[in-house]
Amino acid sequence: MAPSFDNGSSLFNFVVRDGNGVKGIVDSGISKVPRAFIQPPTEQINKNNATKCEIPPIDLSKLDGPEHDQVTAHNFFGLPAERKAVYRKEVSPSPLVKYGTSFVPEKEKALEWKDYISMAYTNDDEALQQWPVECRDFALQYLKTSHEMVTKLLDALMGNLGVELDDSIIDTFIGKKMVNMNFYPTYGIGGLYVKVPEDVDMEKKGEWVEIPPIPDALVINVGDMLQILSNGRYKSAEHRVRATSTKSRVSVPIFVSPQATQKIAPFPQVVEKDGVARYSEFIFSDYMNNFFGNAHDGKKSLEFAKSNSA
DSSP states (O other): OOOOOOSHHHHHIIIIITSOHHHHHHHTTOSSOOGGGSOOGGGOOOTTTOEEOOOOOOOGGGGTOOOOOOOOOOTGGGSOHHHHHTTBTTTOSOTTEEEESSSSTTTOSSOOSOEEEEEEESOHHHHHHHSOTTTHHHHHHHHHHHHHHHHHHHHHHHHTTTOOOOHHHHHHHSOEEEEEEEEEOTTSOOOEEEEOOTTSSSSSTTOEEEEOOOTTOOOOOOOHHHHHHTTTSSOOOEEEEOOOOSSOEEEOOEEEEOOTTOEEOOOHHHHHHHTSOSBOOEEHHHHHHHHHTSOOOTTGGGGGGBOTTO
């Protein structure tokens, strides 16, 4: 018989504290998604009103980027709950590894229908010693293989704005690396959607656009730091996965970001062209403390860095 979650506390304990995750909820035999995971009506994506992205993929081989084999990573999420719970952020034996569900579950309007394992990279030895054995080898290989592509892509994007970066400067902005594995169980996966920003000269402003999967292709999201460094020329992607399917899925995103002590501000070359700095200088760790100290709410995280003169 499926467990009964008569209050938010029992659901939170089952999913988060006990390590069952949303996979445990599905495996328990529930017939419908618990209310705590359902977004408010104003936050829900209406598939009938959403359009599909028709922009063709970019051939990164033209940047001499490496090719990537398709990867799967279901082994970790198939472990017993007590094995996964070991890596909860409150008790994890390693500061590099964190298992959980949702962004900031204790503060969210609605919990996310996913489980994740996050693995921060410092060096190969620590990754092999501290990352979960069920996924460490392929995750490490995937991260290392992607490094050259990330470097070339950042160089190309900033070169397009007239900013020339040598390897040492690039390394300061991608010095922190992390691999996540996100597990979307039955009842909870579907298409990736990206929200078109309100302040861009495009159709569908403020609307959600579906990004259909393309075999052997990577989805690359511009993050907050790249939006700030480019003085707003490149837009950080607000994105979601909409629950539409009946098949479980794992996605394996790689995050690259500056080190905690790095100062971040728009590049002077871009500010000179734009005539105004849209963001103020800050220390990256201060930005991240603000980012993880609040519930996820669109792109409000960027307001931390907004300049008064913008």
